[in-house]
Amino acid sequence: MWCNRSATDGTVGVYTNEGASVADGEDVITPPQTGCQEQDGWCTAESGIDASVWFTFTATSAGVNITTCNDGNTVDTQVALYSATDCEDFSTLTFLGGNDDIVGGCDLGSTGFASDLTYCGLTVGQTYWILVDGYNGANGEFAISVSDDVSCPARAQIIHNSAEDVAAVVDIYVNDGLALPGVEFRTATEFIDLPAGEEIEIDIAPGGSTDVSESIYNVAVTLESGATYVIVADGITGLSTGSYDPSPAFGLQIYDMGREAATSATNTDVLVHHGSTDAPTVDVVEVGVGAGIIVDNAAYTDFAGYLELGTLDYQLAIQDENNTTTVATYEAPLSTLGLDGAAITVVASGFLTPAVNNDGPAFGLWVATAAGGELIPLPLVTSVNELEAIDFNMFPNPANDELFINSVEQIESIAIYDTQGRLVFSEANNIQRIDISDLSEGFYSVAVSIGDRVSTERLVKL
Template sequence: MKKLIALLIFTFGISVSLAQTARIQIIHNAADPAAQEVDVYVNGALALDNFAFRAATPFIDLPAGVTLNVGIAPGNSGSVNDTLKNFQVVLAENKTYVAVANGVLDPNSFSPNPDGRDISFTLFAKDNIREEGNRPWGVDFVVLHGATDAPIVDIIAKRVYQPVGLDLTGTEEVNEVSDGEDSFWWGRRIVNNAAYGDITNYKRLLARQYILKVTPGDDNNTVVAKFDANLTGLGGGAAVVFASGFLNPSANQNGAAFGIFAALPDGNVVEFPMVVPTARLQVIHNAADPIANEVDVYINGTLTLDNFAFRTATPFIDIPAGVTLNIGVAPGNSGSVNDTLKNFPVQFEEGETYVAVANGVVDPSGFAPNPDGRDIAFTIFAKDGIRESGYGYNKVDFIVLHGSTDAPTVDVIARNVATIVDNAAYGDITNYIRVWANNYILDITPGNNNNTIVASFEADLSGLGGGAAVVFASGFLDPTGNQNGAPFGLFAALPDGNVVEFPAIEPFARLQVIHNAADPLANEVDVYLNGTLALDNFAFRTATPYIDVPAGVDINIGVAPGNSTTVNDTIKNFVVQFASGGTYVALANGVVDPSGFAPNPDGRDISFTLFAKDGAREQSNNSNKIDLFAVHGSTDAPTVNIFGLGIYLKNVAYGDISNYLSLRAWNNWIVITTPWPNFSIVGVWGADLRGLGGNSAVVFASGFLDPSANQNGEAFGLFVALADGNVVELPQIYGDEAQRTINKIMNENGEELTTVSTYGLEQNYPNPFNPSTVIKFSIPQSEFVSLKVYDVLGNEIATLVNEQRAPGAYEVTFDAGNLASGVYVYTLNAGDFVQTRKLMLMK
């Protein structure tokens, strides 16, 4: 080429030095095989000898203002008389040109242009050409459509980023073409509706790497070809980009295939490599058939995966797209593609990302059928739209495949979080699920019964923030019915090909135990589980935090006095079984010897027992609320109503356990009354729930309304057991504050407060009595009340009431078991009201 350029300079040197000049670059882009090399004569003199297809001169000076005859002859021509084409040209002074030899010598022997453009051999020329760019960070270029059999096209530059303040004059922004490539980067149309022979005005792109997508002019969603245009070293430069060759070489004398090239000002021609259409694929081996423990995978007859083991995966790899691939699966250590057991023709879409999971069994008749009737024959389960990374740095994105042939439709529940797979049958693949990168317990349950846990697994995702995975159920629920294949398990394939097994965990439940047995004999107890001391000196009105306990097996819970020596000291034994994954609260309640305590007014059994609730919660799903339930645990207390802000529980008897209430974590109160028609206020308690948002609790009534009739056991009170095991006593409210609270709470709940309109002291019943009797009284307003019993000489025998009481009707029990037979009097003092009545004790 240097010799040719020197020849040009020599040929025209004298006239150039004495006359007007112009600058020109010549490019050979005629794809006709007959013009593979040409000789170029200028005014009869050989200027370019054996000038090759897809070559270019640097910019040179030529005379301006005069007619130049440019003749094109075959390579190795003998003289100017061999020229096939001649062109008369006149260059303007100080102008800069590009001239591109293009077309074919005999158009009849080539495919016509789809748009009817003339494809005869010619020179395409353009002036105002740049030998360098106008911006140091950019590349300036024109584009020639030089492919004779190509239709009108657009060219879109992908991966273009426009920094603020930079000038991209000459480019037209277009919507992203949805082909799966870096869709968050812009696409820019650098050629718009260009037909054969068109040369664009100048365009400018940043000096970086691009994918150039050639599309039909009216359809940017159909990509004809892609090219890698690396402009990173060309900042401040310029170029002539030209489409070259044939879209269909076989119809064009097997000429050069279509491509895109750039001629630089120094004469170097750079080919932009064609980007072969690819997709991304991860392959997972999940076929539990023992005969397929290792397999060889052939793609189009070539061994691609050798001895690919069960429960392994490839990383994501590039594979050809847009063409049919035959995937053959053969036993491990196969001799050739002829050993394949199954073949699957597949075609992948360009730019898409897939996972393909080999699953099933080679001979279904030798294995347990699927309970839902799904086909378990060896196959490939595939899904597109797969992610190689997650969308949040502190979260994990994953899909789940049900790949266990003998397993029924299942749910997968992240314990105490949410159901993440709902009613998945064999072969089903979920959509993407996103969770925080934490540690989880995954419970597998039948799809129609979340109370039965088939298996549980620990899924530690704490180190996978920002990642993605394919989680798959694998193996057999019953290996003995499936040729002793691998047992059921849960696995995760990561994008790098690592497969992580989620460890199976022994079935367990969660349990909180509360000691609420007010019997003084049980003030402290020892609790044995299956003969082993589990709780030592467990005190009345204390609780454990939630703990793990075995599930699915019988557990003997033995309760013994505190400081017991062995399990043989147990007073009561309870055989229980907890469901795997369940959460429970168990309250020890009642008295050891009911005959030594006041009976329950409603006839409920007060024997020592365990009150249990399943479906317990260790926390609230709302950070602004607390979830709680109430337990009536006071043996001598009657049926009551319980009111508060957001609390409305009616007719709660001893041993009753309410449903959960979700209350705002703010200041609250609890008002306990007896039901109509004998309405009275049992008491008022403060319940400050501030600071407990997101927590759960158990509110339990505890102790005796009348300790004197219950071996002087602890007096009645309300207590709250939190999930961490802390027990808090709620403070009782008296006086005017109690009255204001009653008014507020009862009005909030739409309950009528005024129950009596006059003071009154009723005759005791029964009368005569032995040894106890009931005395009823009523007050219409809040008062300090005194109710006392005297003998006939005026000596005070007993004080039954001596406190502030809210308005209402009341009854108290007078036990005269230690008194002699005779007549006694009882007096009620309430404010200014005083009334006395007689009662008779007959033994």
């Protein structure tokens, strides 16, 4: 079997692809034709897989280098890297990266057209597969080595959760350079690369700043190579003319075990963060399917680790740490939003008592997906103020080109999200007819808002 080849161990090994063939079904995982020296495919003139030899290795770090630019190599090679859920079924392989020719040519072995692939984003302990092939059927002895001595950037998502008025829009600088301009409250970046293995300076400045000298917050951090982070901005800068009670200092809360996807395709991995400055230590109790306490004693700025939940629709009750008072109950429609296989961050955001916090945004639970963008509000079921759900009608459903929404109340805003949590439509008026002809077929979540109340309904677009 192709998946039972011996794993490489970082040393150079000499093998041959003479007599090698292509297994049934192997053609479905042929790498894309992106260019000879690219890291995400093979030469555009390559016709496909001709004489493959397979290797496996277990990742010992987030990065790997695979090269045939070694003494003893005689073949114009091409290499590709895959993950798999079933090593005996080619259809389960996921292409990660590929290279045909090393940049600048190879001065080892007898051919300058050896391959050299560097990839970051591996999961330590997971097994990966390497395909070695000859360009347009080239065959002979090739020399391959696999090394984990690779410096990878860190990956990070930044979530803006500071509800202070002067921090409504901020600029983010990295090492004095403007990295992310105009980041708005209750939005998140996608996961981005940040320098790793060395100290970097992160500065926050008001939106529209001219340079880093306008910074209102600075922190020096050293991120780990290949690690994934979720970074949340919370707190009060103290620069507002309004009053906030309490007013914990503005800061970046850094979670160093972030995920860009769930560990299982049938789950949704949920990271919970307490970012409400005036909310007490709380428990999160699932009351929909009866899961009970899923987050215990979360205090301000805490992260509660990842909950690996089946992708269902839940109800989350926010209770005091003694479970005697329910602050609010929210819908968490993971299934309705189609979040199978996703990793998300749920942030407690805003003020429990806006009246003593400069009439700022009210408390709620908001979701950041890995795609970033505007945070998604979780619909309110009940709260200490017993806010009622919004009674609205949405028709037709399923719908083709037009969607109609009406309510006896004055709707303030309507938002439509796709199954990845991306905002695809937003309107801040009491409209009744929505043109959805440009939306792709599939499932969507429609959120209707009046004040602090949000209600959602699932939409099927035909």
